[in-house]
Amino acid sequence: MCSNKRKSYSSTKSNLHLFFGPSTVKKHKQTYDQSLFTYPFIDAYPLPSFILQTNTKECRIINDKLDLDLLYITSFIPSPCDMSLYTFLLNILPWYRVKYSKQTDRLVDIITPRYTTVFGIDDTQQSKEKYNRTPREIPPILNELKQHVEQITNTTYNFVLVNFYINGQDSITYHSDDEHWLGDQPCIASLSLGAERDFYMKNKLNENLKQNFILNSGDLIIMRGKTQHAWLHSVPKRTSQLSGRINITFRRAYLPEGTNNYYRYNVGDGPMYRYINGKMIKHDSD
Numbered sequence: 001m002c003s004n005k006r007k008s009y010s011s012t013k014s015n016l017h018l019f020f021g022p023s024t025v026k027k028h029k030q031t032y033d034q035s036l037f038t039y040p041f042i043d044a045y046p047l048p049s050f051i052l053q054t055n056t057k058e059c060r061i062i063n064d065k066l067d068l069d070l071l072y073i074t075s076f077i078p079s080p081c082d083m084s085l086y087t088f089l090l091n092i093l094p095w096y097r098v099k100y101s102k103q104t105d106r107l108v109d110i111i112t113p114r115y116t117t118v119f120g121i122d123d124t125q126q127s128k129e130k131y132n133r134t135p136r137e138i139p140p141i142l143n144e145l146k147q148h149v150e151q152i153t154n155t156t157y158n159f160v161l162v163n164f165y166i167n168g169q170d171s172i173t174y175h176s177d178d179e180h181w182l183g184d185q186p187c188i189a190s191l192s193l194g195a196e197r198d199f200y201m202k203n204k205l206n207e208n209l210k211q212n213f214i215l216n217s218g219d220l221i222i223m224r225g226k227t228q229h230a231w232l233h234s235v236p237k238r239t240s241q242l243s244g245r246i247n248i249t250f251r252r253a254y255l256p257e258g259t260n261n262y263y264r265y266n267v268g269d270g271p272m273y274r275y276i277n278g279k280m281i282k283h284d285s286d
């Protein structure tokens, strides 16, 4: 592991203030109208038996390349809390393997190469009939995690997108999260749990400008400023035997298009899967 490297990256909490400016965070009270949501299950999500811990001792600002603005906090969720959270989320969340068609020069059928799920609603909070799919309230554990991430990033988020890469064959191709509903300079916080995976970034205009990471369990990477506008990121496929990895991104969508898009591409039209006794089991309906 890269413990030496980590040492030289380490710095004090003051890095956070350099990155986010003076703390002006107001305690953000969740003011969702409960009638906007349905849970995918009749019973609400269980509460965890462990206490969620976070730490920002090892944090590094990375802004030495054109329009790149990152904060990289290793072991944001320290061990063994990272794996308790991984196992808990894997077992309680509803998962989807979304299928959709994409028009290029011809219509191609695509299956997203990872399991996904999503919770939240955009800032406008329309009544649920206005959305293509009913938004889902953020489960308590993810909401608690969101509050920790909000505090250290001086930002508020209204969406939690979750990916589960079951093995090395699951991946996400180069893309940027720069849709108009996220505003001009979105701040996206991305947490890794479980197996370590490569996270590759390259500049959109100059592909020789790269920034690569090996993301470990518990690591948090925050992309902000012009990063989404100017850079692409990916988690490439690997042929080696890799165990599962969960990735959680926290974002803020300002417009209903964001809600429609996130549920379309992270829940889709089913079926739903649950992770039961170490296996993904397909459910006929949710």
Ligand SMILES: O=C(O)CCC(=O)C(=O)O
Binding pocket: 161, 163, 172, 177, 190, 199, 233, 234, 235, 247, 249
């Ligand atoms: O799994 C990751 O680290 C990246 C996920 C990602 O880029 C996304 O969901 O937009």
Ligand SMILES: [Fe+2]
Binding pocket: 175, 176, 177, 233
């Ligand atoms: Fe992304």
